[in-house]
Structures are given as structure tokens and as C-alpha cells.
Amino acid sequence: MKTSRRTFLLTSLGAASSFALSRQALAAPSTVTAAAPVKIAENDPVALALGYAPDATTVDKKKYVKYAAGQDCGNCSFYQGKTTEPWAHCPMFGNKLVASKAWCNAYSKRT
Template sequence: MKSSRRTFLITSIGVASTFALSRQAFADAPQVAETDPTAQALGYKADASKVDKAKFAKYAAGQDCGNCSFYQGKPTDAYAGCPMFAGKQVASKGWCSAYNKKA
């Protein structure tokens, strides 16, 4: 019994430290530039209030990355990951045409 408890603790510590390290590594990821080709294709703006509403009619006030289902951070995080921009962070107050309201 002691060995399985020891194994569990060692495994838990390993998993927790791996998670902490990967979260820190992602926190150091670069922010998406609006000039990035993917950002331009998706109409990404770091400030949702600056979205070209004529070009992106889907946009509605109140939509921003922080309340999008793809946003990988907490709504209170200034920047977090998004699968649309692999390895880069988007602004919580940003928006792109892939926006999908969080349930």
C-alpha cells in the first residue's frame, strides 16, 4: 500500500510541475500581431471596438476573445492562447471572425 501511495504522490507532483511549466511557457508566447497573415484572414483586432463592421457583419458589440469558446484563459486574463493562432496569444478584448460565444 505504501508503494502505491508513494507512486501516486510522485506521479501527481510530476504532472503538476509539468502543467505549471507548460502554462508558464505559454504565458511567454508572443502576442498575435494584427499584421499576421492568419490574423488578417480572420479579421483579428486586438481591440474589438475597432472591427470593420462593414467587412465583418457577424461582429456584434459585446463579442470579444475573453468570452469566446476558443479562448484558453480566464476572461480576466489580458492575453491567452487560441487554437486559431497556434503558439500565440490573443487579447481578451480582441475579436476575430472565428468568434463562438462561450456556453
């Protein structure tokens, strides 16, 4: 089968442009980076809704009657770090970090 000059040129240009684009994609540095975890702020809307206190010893016991001495995020079942870690993720606050010595109204004793 005979190939026309036009078919040859179009095929060659298509292959060359595909090759150039693939080389460019390999050479380009990745611009996607993971966001650094953010510590929850005391005035964050979720923190306010859950009664988050960065220091469990300062919880208003009249407002949050559920609070008992010794409760803090470090010994809560939602705390996703070791009890010795000062900050860790908590699913109640999304992708934000909570302090180990903090407390919120979603507290649930770790078993």
C-alpha cells in the same frame, strides 16, 4: 576460462568510455528551454485572414457583418484563459496569445 590481454583491454576501454560519457551527460547543463509565448501581431498572416482586431470596438462592421457589440476574445469559446486574463492562447492562432478585448471572425460564444 582464460581472458586474453587484448580482450581485457578492449572491455576495459569500452567500460571506461561509457562511464566517462555518462558522467559528461549528467554534468552538462540542459540547453532545451520552452519558447516564451508570443502575442499575435495585427499584421500576422493568420490574423489578417481571420480579421483579427486587437480592440473589438474597432471592428469594421460592414466588412465583418458577423460581429455584434459585446463580442470579444475574452468571452469566446476558443479563448483558453479566464475572462479576466488580458492575454491567453487561442487555437485559431497556434501557439500565439490573443488579447482578451480583441475579436476575430472565428468568434464563437462561450457557453
